[in-house]
Amino acid sequence: MTGPNAVRAPRIKRECEHKYAKHVHGTATAYKLDRCRCAPCTDACTAEERRRRLDAHIGAAPRRIDAGPVRAHIKAMQAEGLGYRRVAALAGLAPSTVLKIVRRDPKRVDGMPQQRVAPDTARRILAVTASPAVLSEGVVVDATGAIRRIHALQACGWSRRQLAARLGVEHNTLNHILTTGGATGRMVRAITALYEELWNAAPPAATAHERAAITRTLRTAKANGWAVPMSWDEDAIDDPAARPVQALAERASARERLDELEWLLRAGVGFDVAARQAGYSSWDSAQSIARRRGHAVADLKVRVEVAA
16 A cells, blocks of 8 residues: 555664674664664665665666775785784774675675675775784784894893793793794784883893893894894884894994984983994993093983983
8 A cells, every 4th residue: 555645564673683793773784684674774775775776777887896905905904914803893894794795795696705895895994904003812923023123122132031021921932933933913012012112221230140131132132133123114113025224333433323322312212222222332332432532422421410
């Protein structure tokens, strides 16, 4: 029965009961898949059907785009350690939306993944990028950046055992990461946070044992050619193809090294750490050389202590 006197079917509101998807009201998807007949879902489905009919009438291009680039991006993120659920969470989408793009669309009888997606869905997924901050907790990923950070801290005198203790793991855990080249997302984040904390801090040297550990660590770092933190660009340290800038001790004259040391000190880097990053064995050695050359950095520590 149609017309102004027609009795309208009751509006039955249904919540999403799908296992993974969380469809929201006010969308055509909730109307079709959840069979929700509330006013917002009905209006959304009506509007979508009107747009489809109008496009067909005027011969307009479909309002969906090729899913190929989106699928390739999802697979690239999976290779970087982001599962499809994590990609969906970062994009603000239901996991099922991402899954049917990369694996199989339940609506297709041929078992193929979804071939076309809404522009907004594509935009959200393509905006997701892999970084230590968003890696899944337990997934094992390439640890190039984490290894470089460990080596850079060792080049500043921090022993591997000290780093492991601060990370709350066994010494062998770091040895395993350095040997295999892989680490979990959780460990990569922990090492990154520790690096941000210690890159300009000097290791403890109150006892003879601590000083001996610093000496051994610096000797090992020098023998292996490990770059100090200042040699790494923040945006490149995680890139396997990136290389550290040439060590200051190799590329700079004596005065340039002292100028660099002064810049590091004025930037707030600790005296011992700044000296090592500038290519000296210790602050005392750098200060002695600065005094012989008449460089102003020799008296900088005195001026700082007086001001304090």
